[in-house]
Amino acid sequence: MAMDTPEKTQITSPLSKFEDSPVFNYINSLSPIKPVKSINIAQTFHSLSFASLPSVFTSPHVNSHKETRFLKRHNYVDLSKPEFSSENGNEVCNDEGLAVDAAQLYDNSTELQENFDSGVSIRDGSVEPPGEHLKFTIELPRTLKYDCGSPDSDQTPRCGTQADIVSKSAGTIASLAPLTNVASHKDSPEGQVHLAGLYKTDSKKEATECDWENLISDASDLFIFNSPIDADGFKELFQKSPNPVVGFCTSFNEVRKMQIVNPFGPGEQNEKEDPFTQPGETIELTQMDPTHDNLAANEDPDKYIISNPSKAVSNLHRGMRRRCLDFEKVGARRKNIEDGSSSGSVVVQSDEKITYENTQLVPFKPSSDSSRCILPGIGLHLNALAINAKDSKKIKHETFSSSVTLSGSAASFHSPTSGQELDESLTLVSAERDMDPNDNVVPFVEDFSQTSPKKKRRRLEGEAEACKRCNCKKSKCLKLYCECFAAGVYCIEPCACQDCFNKPIHEDTVLATRKQIESRNPLAFAPKVIRSSEPAPEIGDESSKTPASARHKRGCNCKKSSCLKKYCECYQGGVGCSLNCRCEGCKNAFGRKDDFPNLGSASVEMEDEPEDETEASEKNGVDKTLQKTEIQNNDEHHPHSALPTTPLRFSRPLVQLPFSSKGKPPRSFLGVGSSSGLYTGQRYGKQNFLRPQWKFEKQFQNVPDDEIPEILRENHSPSSGIKTSSPNSKRVSPPQSNLEPSPGRRSGRKLILQSIPSFPSLTPHH
DNA sequence: GAGTTTGAAACT
DNA sequence: CAGTTTCAAACTC
Numbered sequence: 001m002a003m004d005t006p007e008k009t010q011i012t013s014p015l016s017k018f019e020d021s022p023v024f025n026y027i028n029s030l031s032p033i034k035p036v037k038s039i040n041i042a043q044t045f046h047s048l049s050f051a052s053l054p055s056v057f058t059s060p061h062v063n064s065h066k067e068t069r070f071l072k073r074h075n076y077v078d079l080s081k082p083e084f085s086s087e088n089g090n091e092v093c094n095d096e097g098l099a100v101d102a103a104q105l106y107d108n109s110t111e112l113q114e115n116f117d118s119g120v121s122i123r124d125g126s127v128e129p130p131g132e133h134l135k136f137t138i139e140l141p142r143t144l145k146y147d148c149g150s151p152d153s154d155q156t157p158r159c160g161t162q163a164d165i166v167s168k169s170a171g172t173i174a175s176l177a178p179l180t181n182v183a184s185h186k187d188s189p190e191g192q193v194h195l196a197g198l199y200k201t202d203s204k205k206e207a208t209e210c211d212w213e214n215l216i217s218d219a220s221d222l223f224i225f226n227s228p229i230d231a232d233g234f235k236e237l238f239q240k241s242p243n244p245v246v247g248f249c250t251s252f253n254e255v256r257k258m259q260i261v262n263p264f265g266p267g268e269q270n271e272k273e274d275p276f277t278q279p280g281e282t283i284e285l286t287q288m289d290p291t292h293d294n295l296a297a298n299e300d301p302d303k304y305i306i307s308n309p310s311k312a313v314s315n316l317h318r319g320m321r322r323r324c325l326d327f328e329k330v331g332a333r334r335k336n337i338e339d340g341s342s343s344g345s346v347v348v349q350s351d352e353k354i355t356y357e358n359t360q361l362v363p364f365k366p367s368s369d370s371s372r373c374i375l376p377g378i379g380l381h382l383n384a385l386a387i388n389a390k391d392s393k394k395i396k397h398e399t400f401s402s403s404v405t406l407s408g409s410a411a412s413f414h415s416p417t418s419g420q421e422l423d424e425s426l427t428l429v430s431a432e433r434d435m436d437p438n439d440n441v442v443p444f445v446e447d448f449s450q451t452s453p454k455k456k457r458r459r460l461e462g463e464a465e466a467c468k469r470c471n472c473k474k475s476k477c478l479k480l481y482c483e484c485f486a487a488g489v490y491c492i493e494p495c496a497c498q499d500c501f502n503k504p505i506h507e508d509t510v511l512a513t514r515k516q517i518e519s520r521n522p523l524a525f526a527p528k529v530i531r532s533s534e535p536a537p538e539i540g541d542e543s544s545k546t547p548a549s550a551r552h553k554r555g556c557n558c559k560k561s562s563c564l565k566k567y568c569e570c571y572q573g574g575v576g577c578s579l580n581c582r583c584e585g586c587k588n589a590f591g592r593k594d595d596f597p598n599l600g601s602a603s604v605e606m607e608d609e610p611e612d613e614t615e616a617s618e619k620n621g622v623d624k625t626l627q628k629t630e631i632q633n634n635d636e637h638h639p640h641s642a643l644p645t646t647p648l649r650f651s652r653p654l655v656q657l658p659f660s661s662k663g664k665p666p667r668s669f670l671g672v673g674s675s676s677g678l679y680t681g682q683r684y685g686k687q688n689f690l691r692p693q694w695k696f697e698k699q700f701q702n703v704p705d706d707e708i709p710e711i712l713r714e715n716h717s718p719s720s721g722i723k724t725s726s727p728n729s730k731r732v733s734p735p736q737s738n739l740e741p742s743p744g745r746r747s748g749r750k751l752i753l754q755s756i757p758s759f760p761s762l763t764p765h766h
Numbered sequence: 767g768a769g770t771t772t773g774a775a776a777c778t
Numbered sequence: 779c780a781g782t783t784t785c786a787a788a789c790t791c
Binding site for chain 3: 470471472473474475479481482483561565566567572
Binding site for chain 1: 771772773774775776
């Protein structure tokens with residue numbers, strides 16, 4: 001179980017008002033299971049690796065719901081896409097689907113409310129005032145845009161200009177529904193533009209409301225999986241919450257209802273069968289001018305009340321799929337396809353998700369939008385992120401989303417309240433971007449999907465992003481040697497690999513291989529870098545100060561690089577070496593192994609820990625030339641250097657990764673992806689894998705031990721991490737989804753996300 | 767861009 | 779589990 005417990009028992013510093021609010025607490029207290037799932041979904045890898053995910057969840061429905069939610073979001077985003085207006089006949093399908101989804105969303109929400117309160121049948125939903133939902137739908141994208149829109153901006157998100165609440169909301173939303181955003185972005189780069197337009201136009205006030213609504217809805221979605229009771233509790237808490245935002249509760253309630261009420265039944269229905277699905281409506285949506293600010297406000301909600309859950313779901317999945325390699329589901333999906341019965345509407349109880357996806361995929365492939373059609377699959381998202389990160393803001397945007405996605409579920413689960421954190425995370429994302437000097441801001445408009453290989457290539461070099469591009473010659477991209485594979489993403493165009501099997505076409509092979517590898521090492525696809533929470537309760541105060549903010553799960557084994565080059569996974573991951581490392585002559589700028597806090601050792605020295613090698617050397621009074629020797633002596637000299645995590649932590653953020661300009665983000669970060677990510681994302685996620693997770697990280701950190709899987713528990717104490725071992729006897733630290741390669745960037749933030757195990761082991765049986 | 771170095775992953 | 783080989787990224791030129 002485990003994975004993440006949203007519960008933050010200890011929050012060192014309130015990131016936001018929200019956190020303090022009862023609501024936040026409530027959310028945190030929610031069952032850990034849900035978040036995990038979310039995470040899995042979000043992350044490329046996680047989902048892949050866990051065949052046993054279901055075990056975590058009590059019922060498949062839950063999963064379905066969640067996914068459904070994402071899809072819906074996704075759809076919303078899509079609504080704003082230009083495609084709707086597109087003249088292209090091919091798009092009709094897409095548009096239709098989108099429209100349907102949006103309508104559905106609305107419809108569902110409405111229905112849910114009705115049902116929830118009055119027990120009215122689902123269909124009654126039409127009665128309800130759609131306004132909010134619609135608005136909400138649209139708003140979401142905006143919000144994201146809002147926050148994420150300016151990756152370039154400094155630490156300060158755009159939203160900074162708006163009321164805090166708004167920004168928070170946005171942030172929260174983003175975190176909560178990263179998938180949706182991501183998917184939308186990915187699916188249609190064009191859509192981003194529209195979104196941007198919307199964003200620009202919408203009024204702050206409205207945005208605020210919407211944001212909250214979105215936030216709530218997202219949160220509710222997360223919670224939905226929980227029992228209705230929980231939802232109620234949450235609701236109550238929420239209402240009690242001091243939060244000034246008006247209508248928040250209302251929105252939340254609605255959302256909650258929606259989710260609870262809509263257990264999927266609708267999704268299962270065939271589109272045609274669904275009385276609510278109306279082509280005409282679809283058209284309306286299509287016609288909508290994405291650029292309009294407030295569709296919700298202006299538009300008649302009723303128009304949108306088209307519900308086609310199936311499509312919505314499929315859309316959702318679609319978005320997810322692309323980003324992540326969902327090995328587990330691949331098989332199922334494939335089966336569905338083969339069945340032929342799967343006209344899309346057909347629902348397979350066992351894997352509703354898949355079913356929907358299939359449906360979705362079919363219609364979309366034909367789409368004129370190249371971006372959509374390219375890889376039916378999975379993993380694209382992360383790749384896309386990586387690819388584009390450098391080139392465009394849009395990419396950044398996506399990255400953000402993706403990162404969120406990776407951690408997303410968990411994150412969202414944790415805290416709706418963490419708006420601030422979200423903002424921060426956003427900022428972080430921006431920061432990451434910033435890390436790479438080469439990262440030129442490109443207009444979101446740019447369609448990354450269409451980027452030429454050259455561009456991608458270019459990105460490769462400069463990109464700090466986690467894009468995974470491999471150059472495998474012999475491994476067929478089916479071994480961990482392959483960064484793409486390791487990150488849980490399919491290889492894509494930018495890859496220069498040969499004989500690549502890491503493609504959707506070979507998903508069965510990929511899946512099988514993955515399983516094989518996981519059987520050998522369950523943590524093989526887990527994020528390599530684990531960000532441990534700051535304070536380790538077990539450790540003394542000193543230790544708590546020294547959170548080895550992040551450590552490589554297995555530790556490195558560097559012999560010649562002194563952990564000063566990217567050969568070193570620790571260094572590459574932007575983390576200091578730990579006791580787990582067997583490195584020789586460690587000079588890791590992010591933290592020397594020697595400096596790694598030992599229990600009991602307190603050391604002041606850490607404070608001095610040099611951010612960069614030079615500094616470190618100086619501080620230590622060691623001449624670089626002598627460093628080697630010195631390093632060896634470090635243990636003796638600084639045995640206690642245990643230190644200082646604190647100093648390290650904070651100092652690190654300031655430090656820029658040496659490889660920032662050219663370097664890719666650490667693989668582990670991707671994990672997002674996927675594997676990284678992602679519980680990740682992909683992405684983290686590749687990260688893009690996912691990096692935005694930072695904000696989530698914090699939450700994870702404080703999770704009580706009981707709720708945290710043992711694996712994760714290690715994170716609490718640096719020392720513990722060391723103890724951890726993989727089944728293979730390898731030292732494995734709790735997986736973490738770090739999207740961010742460069743902890744340094746995140747200075748001062750408690751972003752440490754304790755990794756969420758990507759593998760099944762996390763499940764209850766664990 | 768080719769060649770070298772490096773260390774993780776895989777293999778024995 | 780240790781040692782060796784394979785591999786591809788990182789790095790250098």
